[in-house]
């Protein structure tokens with residue numbers, strides 16, 4: 633399938649740096665990588681974090697805004713692993729609702745207001761330069 637992805641359609645895989653770790657960010661159907669207990673229960677996955685394999689999967693068969701939401705969702709789970717915050721890390725229905733609400737609203741705010749966020753994201757404009 634030729635869907636565009638957050639990597640700009642150039643590559644289906646890139647790297648994500650976080651907290652001293654490097655994760656492979658892969659735009660592919662997460663179901664192919666999911667453990668059996670996931671694939672037996674669910675018909676579709678928007679994203680998947682495989683923390684110990686250092687992989688994040690994002691399903692490229694959804695629109696870009698959905699992919700962005702999914703990416704932030706998986707990043708919040710990742711932050712849960714790094715900080716030990718169980719509400720972010722463990723996948724109970726209540727925690728998933730919380731993670732999804734935060735990631736969904738952050739994605740929506742950023743997508744609706746890129747003029748606020750883009751200047752912070754431009755390379756060489758981080759404010760850390762000498």
Ligand SMILES: [Zn+2]
Nearest residue numbers: 705709728731
């Ligand atoms: Zn989740």
